[in-house]
Structure formats: C-alpha cells, structure tokens
Amino acid sequence: MRPIFDEKNPLIEIKHLQKVFGTKEVLKDVNLIFPKGSTTVILGLSGGGKSTIIKHIVGLMKPTNGNIHVDGTDISNCSEEELRAVRKNIGYLFQDGAMFDSMNIFDNVAFPLREHRKDLSEKEIEELVLKMLSMTGLDAKRVAKLAPNELSGGMRKRAGLARAIIMEPKIILYDEPTSGLDPITSDLITQLILKLQKELGVTSVLITHDMKESFKSADYLAFLFEGEIIEWADNESFKNSKNPYVQQFLDGSGVGPIQFNG
Ligand SMILES: Nc1ncnc2c1ncn2[C@@H]1O[C@H](COP(=O)(O)OP(=O)(O)OP(=O)(O)O)[C@@H](O)[C@H]1O
Numbered sequence: 180m181r182p183i184f185d186e187k188n189p190l191i192e193i194k195h196l197q198k199v200f201g202t203k204e205v206l207k208d209v210n211l212i213f214p215k216g217s218t219t220v221i222l223g224l225s226g227g228g229k230s231t232i233i234k235h236i237v238g239l240m241k242p243t244n245g246n247i248h249v250d251g252t253d254i255s256n257c258s259e260e261e262l263r264a265v266r267k268n269i270g271y272l273f274q275d276g277a278m279f280d281s282m283n284i285f286d287n288v289a290f291p292l293r294e295h296r297k298d299l300s301e302k303e304i305e306e307l308v309l310k311m312l313s314m315t316g317l318d319a320k321r322v323a324k325l326a327p328n329e330l331s332g333g334m335r336k337r338a339g340l341a342r343a344i345i346m347e348p349k350i351i352l353y354d355e356p357t358s359g360l361d362p363i364t365s366d367l368i369t370q371l372i373l374k375l376q377k378e379l380g381v382t383s384v385l386i387t388h389d390m391k392e393s394f395k396s397a398d399y400l401a402f403l404f405e406g407e408i409i410e411w412a413d414n415e416s417f418k419n420s421k422n423p424y425v426q427q428f429l430d431g432s433g434v435g436p437i438q439f440n441g
C-alpha cells in the first residue's frame with residue numbers, strides 16, 4: 180500500500196516557474212508539488228531542464244518568473260541568510276558528483292559538518308564521514324585519503340552521495356545518482372535512498388533515466404516535456420498513464436508524438 184501524503188501542504192512547491200537562458204526558454208511554466216516524506220521522480224528528455232528545476236529548489240538558480248517555496252520560505256525572494264538556513268536542510272547530489280578538487284574525499288564529505296556543525300569534535304566528524312562513505316558501499320578508510328581525481332566516476336558519485344546525506348537533511352535532491360554505476364551498486368544506492376526516506380522521513384526529488392529504479396523508488400512521478408510538467412501521478416497511475424507522450428517515453432520508442440530532430 181502506498182503511504183498517504185498530505186498533498187495540500189507540500190514541503191516544496193514550484194509555481195509557474197519560467198527559466199530563460201539568453202533567448203532559450205528552457206522552462207516555460209513548471210508547476211509541481213512535493214509532499215512531505217515522499218519521493219518524486221522527475222522524468223524527461225535529455226536537455227529538457229530537469230537539472231535546471233532542482234538547481235532552483237536549492238537556490239543555485241533564480242527564476243526568470245515564478246516562485247519556489249521550500250519549507251515555508253519563498254526562496255526565489257528571500258535574504259541570503261534565509262537561503263542559508265533553508266540550504267542547511269537540503270542535501271544535493273550533483274549530476275557530475277562535483278567535489279572540491281583541492282581537498283581529499285574525507286575533507287569533501289566532512290565539509291558540510293565543518294560549515295554547520297561547529298559543536299562536533301574531530302573524532303565525531305571522522306566517525307560520521309567513515310560511516311557515510313561505508314553506507315554508500317565504498318571502502319571508506321582507503322577512499323577517504325584519495326583526491327577526487329583518483330576516483331572513478333561511480334566512486335565519485337557515491338562519495339557525493341555521502342556528502343549529500345551527512346547532515347541528515349530533511350530534503351535530498353538526487354541528480355542521476357545511479358547513472359554510470361553497475362546494476363548491483365545501482366541497486367545499493369536505490370535501497371539507500373529508500374532507507375533514508377523510511378527511517379528519516381526524508382522528502383526526496385530524484386532525477387533518473389533508469390525506469391526500474393524510478394518505479395522502485397517513486398511515490399510520485401512527474402514528466403517534463405517542452406518546459407512544462409505534462410503528467411504528474413502516483414506510481415501506479417503513472418505506469419498506466421494514457422498520456423501518449425508518457426507512453427512513448429516509457430516504451431522507449433522512436434515512434435510517437437515526441438519528435439526527435441537530430
Ligand atoms: N547555466 C546555464 N546557462 C545556459 N544554458 C543552460 C544553463 N544550464 C542549463 N542550460 C541549458 O538548459 C537546457 C536544460 O539543461 P538541463 O541540464 O537542465 O537538462 P536535463 O534535463 O538535466 O538534461 P540531462 O538529462 O541531459 O541531464 C539545456 O539546453 C542547457 O544547455
């Protein structure tokens with residue numbers, strides 16, 4: 180049975196989000212809610228603007244038009260101080276697993292704690308960093324000493340995940356957490372995402388092209404097409420969507436209303 184979420188009081192709400200880069204209107208009118216404690220998967224074509232949506236949720240991008248409310252704060256229209264307070268509760272796994280190149284993995288993962296948890300001792304920080312690295316399936320002690328460029332793409336992604344969850348945030352944004360990983364490690368990450376949701380009540384936003392992972396993780400799925408969310412439904416209803424665009428996407432078919440020019 181699907182848990183029941185409070186859809187009337189979402190933790191995150193995107194209203195009429197428009198984003199224009201130069202002359203390119205990437206997001207036209209995105210409207211989307213994320214109920215507290217739920218996992219929402221955002222699906223859509225490559226280059227369609229999925230990463231752009233989550234960069235707005237964490238306040239890394241400002242909308243051309245529209246608003247984003249996170250936990251009661253209008254982050255498109257608030258002070259730097261308020262934005263910092265909101266960000267403290269958000270974990271963000273970047274699509275490329277971005278790390279500070281000048282720091283080793285230990286210091287990268289410890290970074291949010293050193294910024295926000297001045298109450299912790301070095302010993303407590305070390306315990307937490309090693310625990311989080313192990314949770315993502317990495318050989319924690321060995322990997323901690325390495326520089327980001329000494330890790331494979333998949334390892335970097337897992338270290339990025341350790342950093343995203345180390346503050347036990349209320350909200351976690353995962354931008355393609357399993358792309359480029361083998362199927363077993365992918366499943367480990369998917370299970371970890373589910374565990375965080377169940378045990379910590381985390382509200383998650385997940386971007387992925389992996390349909391198996393999507394249906395395993397999602398309470399809701401949203402389909403972004405030509406700058407708008409053209410379908411939003413719970414897991415079961417989405418699978419059975421009658422929307423021809425969604426059907427074509429789920430079938431992975433070159434034939435249908437979605438036209439490819441390239
Ligand atoms: N900072 C930026 N400046 C200019 N254009 C940008 C910027 N960020 C994104 N874009 C453009 O916005 C469009 C959407 O990019 P985005 O990364 O959000 O897509 P995506 O749906 O995440 O794609 P993918 O599935 O390939 O990761 C692209 O055309 C991209 O070139």
Ligand SMILES: [Mg+2]
Binds near residue numbers: 230274
């Ligand atoms: Mg992207």
